[in-house]
Amino acid sequence: MSRWDPPEMGRLRATRDRLPFQRTVSILLLTLCASTASHADPLLPAWEQWQNALKPTGSPADQLTLAETGSALYTIVIPEQPTAQEQKAADELVRWLGQMTGAEFRVTGDAQARREREISVGRTNRWEEAALPGKQTDLGEEGYGIAVENDRLFLWGGAERGPIYAALALLEEDLGCRWYHSTGGHVIPRRPTLTFRPAPRTYAPPFLIRDPFFRDAFDGTWSLLNRTNAPSAPVPEEWGGHVDYDGAFVHTFNQMVPPERYFDAHPEYYALIDGHRSQQQLCQSHEEVIRLATESVLALARAHPNAEILEVSPNDGGQHCECPECAALDEENGGPIGSYLTFVNRIAAAVEAEFPDLLIGALAYLDTTDPPTQARPRGNVAVRLCNWLQGWGASYEDWTTSENGACVRYRQALEGWSAITAHLHIWDYINNFSNYLRPVPMMHILEPAVRSYQGHGVTGVMYQSNYQSLGGVRSPMKAWVIAKLLWDPSRDVAALMADFTWGYYGEAAPAMIAFDALLDEDRREGRPFFADARALALVEEAERLAENDEILQRVKVAKLPL
Secondary structure: OOOOOOOHHHHHHHHHOOOOOOOHHHHHHHHHHHHHHHHHOOOOOOOOOOOOOOOOOOOOOOOOOEOOOHHHHHEEEEEOOOHHHHHHHHHHHHHHHHHHHHHOEEEEEEEOOOOOOEEEOOOHHHHHHHOOOOOOOOOOOOOOEEEEOOOOOEEEEOOOHHHHHHHHHHHHOOOOEEOOOOOOOOOOHHHOOOEOOOOOOEEOOOEEEEEEEEEHOOOOOHHHHOOOOHHHHHHOOOHHOOOOOOOOOOOHHHHHHHHHOOOOHHHEEEEEEEEEEEEEEEEOOOOOHHHHHHHHHHHHHHHOOOOEEEEOOOHHHHHHOOHHHHHHHHHHHHHOOHHHHHHHHHHHHHHHHHHOEEEEEEEEEEHOOOOOOOOOOOEEEEEEEOHHHHHHHHHOOOOOOOOOOOHHHHHHHHHHHHHHOOOOOEEOOOOOOOOOOOOOOOOOOOOOOOHHHHOOOEEEEEEEHHHOOOOOOHHHHHHHHHHHHHOOOOOHHHHHHHHHHHHHHHHHHHHHHHHHHHHHHHHHOOOHHHHOOOHHHHHHHHHHOOOOHHHHHHHHHHHOOO
């Protein structure tokens, strides 16, 4: 095995020897850096240490050469009257293949004469005539297919973003393009002669909502390129749009029945708590409250025709109405979920008559976390279970196996809700609400958690982190890794972290890899991370290793919490 040992490693070893490093961190850093050079790939970015964690599995097709010495050998073909998504897919290929090769790739309609070497995008007449494996696979709205027949490359997909995702999957997974961060952070391999063996495949993501709730991930372009489908990352409707809560995202009771408008004249519309009417929540059994809330939801639906979900959920902070009618419903259902779900179902039934495809969102959170014993969500109700139990009370534990009481209760809630609803969404947490910059070492939880969600039939996952700024410990990496894991839960988180770190930090990556290892070591050993002087030394070493100002700025953002 050839050893990668640039001059910078001497300085890194000096840092290691100068500080009381744990042996595991030193071995991880030096072994990883030494071994990765043996896996060279002609399509990797400039530094050989990077490995493609997204490389598709399966038998690759025969070799294709898309460009030679900066000249395009292939033409991109789209239907004569393409959909907006098919046109966008072709545009993305032109842009990124052009950056890779320096070549100009032409786009033509499928009425033009056939050529031996073509990239067929969407449902062209070439695609209609070809006998392609996976052609009959149901790809849903966002799934995609890639196939090869002779020297033709075929890219197609589902009705929403599918064709775009086919193009992006080819660029990202087969060719190694990366869009790590919304402000820069693009890594596009430069290959004037572009030869590769594509992996024929079809794939449809298991989750409809894929939401890394980071400020970094709110950019619509980043979202599209990284195949997330998040309410906070607007993708234009003509390119498939995004899951939209237009006007009613969370904690909407005051929005539905505003207390400043009704409380003084009608305190009975609001929750009876400890013998007094309170604006904290609504009285969910009051017929006039149900009518007003229904009218509010219908008005929102009419004003926002692109909305997929409108949420009817309690105000933040918990508590619930204790009036006799609400209390009776709660008693029947083992808790406050009884009156709440009954309220949501009443509204959902009224909305369905006018908007049969619109989901009404309900929040399983605080008082309403545990599923009901009797009531059941209607078919047009989406329940969003919030992991506040593990995320706040046992934040470093793997809730899928831990016997901590909070983790056990969350598992039971997940199992209970998954058994009674077809639309189960998750609101999970990887942040510290008292200090958004403070490290929350939870990368080890992501794999088992996301796979558990998939196994329980969850259809949407949101991971809330630092959404108010671009800072936070490794926020760009976390957003990117979560995006990839929610798209494909079979991905390996450690490999994704390495992919990002080498690609995003370049020659400073070894120190940043050691930084991540130290953070996880401190978690396992129960040590306070901010008291560990080694962390600061590692990031300062990364600053010294940075090969340009852009990389240096990225390291400085990572250093900010320290």
